[in-house]
Amino acid sequence: MELLEAREERDAFEQDLLKKTGKVLLTLRGNYPGEDKNMPAVSFVVDTLRREVLQSFCVEEEITHLSKEGRIYFFLLLEEGEKAKRKAVQLEETHPLGRLVDLDVRDGEKIYSRRDLGLPDRSCYLCGEKAVYCVRSQKHIMEEVILYFEKQVKEYQLLENGNPPQHR
Numbered sequence: 001m002e003l004l005e006a007r008e009e010r011d012a013f014e015q016d017l018l019k020k021t022g023k024v025l026l027t028l029r030g031n032y033p034g035e036d037k038n039m040p041a042v043s044f045v046v047d048t049l050r051r052e053v054l055q056s057f058c059v060e061e062e063i064t065h066l067s068k069e070g071r072i073y074f075f076l077l078l079e080e081g082e083k084a085k086r087k088a089v090q091l092e093e094t095h096p097l098g099r100l101v102d103l104d105v106r107d108g109e110k111i112y113s114r115r116d117l118g119l120p121d122r123s124c125y126l127c128g129e130k131a132v133y134c135v136r137s138q139k140h141i142m143e144e145v146i147l148y149f150e151k152q153v154k155e156y157q158l159l160e161n162g163n164p165p166q167h168r
Contacts, residue, residue, distance in 0.1 A: 002035070002068050003035050003037075003068050003069065005068075006067040006068040006069045007069065009067065010027075010065070010067065010069060010072065013065070013074075014027060014074070014106065017063075017074065017076070018106065018107060018108045019108065021061075021076055022108060023060065023076040023077060023078070023107070024076070024077040024079060024080065024081045024084050024105065024106075024107045025074060025075070025076060025077070025105070025106050025107065026053065026057060026074075026075040026077055026084055026088060026103060026104070026105050027072065027073070027074055027075075027102075027103070027104045027105075027106075028046060028049055028050060028053060028072065028073040028074075028075070028101060028102070028103055029046065029069055029070060029071075029072045029073075029101065029102050029104075030042035030043075030045055030046050030069075030070045030071070030100065030101055030102075031099070031100055031101050031102050032070065032100070032146075032149055033142045033145045033146060033149075034142055034146070035068070036068075037068065037069050037070035038066070038068075038070050038071075039070070041149060041150050041153045042070045042071070042149075043070065043071050044153055044157075045097045045100045045101060045149075045153060046070065046071045046072075046073065046101060047071070048097055048156075049091070049095065049097060049098070049101050049103075050073050052091055052095060053073070053075055053091070053103075056087055056091060057075060057077055057079065057084065057087060058077055058078040058079045059075045059076070059077060059078075060076045060077065060078050061075070061076040062074070062075050062076075063075075063076075081105055081106070081107045081109075081110070081112050082112060082116070082117065084105045084112070085105040085112035085113075085114075085116070085117060086117060088103035088104075088105055089103075089114060089117065089119060091103060092122075096152070096155075096156050096159070097152065097153070097156055099122075099125060099152075100149055100152060100153070124139075124140070125145060125148045125149070126140050126144060126145065126148060127139070127140070
């Protein structure tokens with residue numbers, strides 16, 4: 001229940017921010033299963049993608065928030081919503097850790113989706129089906145998804161430190 005309340009608080013905060021500023025808002029948060037999203041691996045992923053957002057987008061202001069959803073970054077952008085969503089999808093699809101985050105784009109009128117851009121829904125980490133179906137049906141056990149998430153982070157950290165990942 002606390003996670004649902006945190007999501008509702010985030011949504012209200014986003015709506016209030018949009019009303020006050022009239023800007024496009026990009027929200028960055030970890031795409032991690034379960035109730036406890038305040039995990040070191042999630043923080044690492046979100047902080048890593050934060051740096052990418054700051055390099056790729058025209059950011060006017062950045063706000064950091066910590067809740068049951070983990071660390072969240074809110075970026076007020078100086079660019080149009082559809083363009084920002086295209087860039088967000090590009091980052092999610094091409095960065096080695098991009099699948100492990102949600103980059104949501106919205107303005108005072110709408111929340112931009114992949115469908116708005118004529119793009120397919122996100123696929124599941126594990127099986128390639130539509131992610132929303134796997135989440136709703138609880139197709140995979142949570143531990144399996146967590147292991148995938150943590151493996152991706154470890155492999156990225158090894159590559160960043162100049163060590164190739166070890167395959168077993």
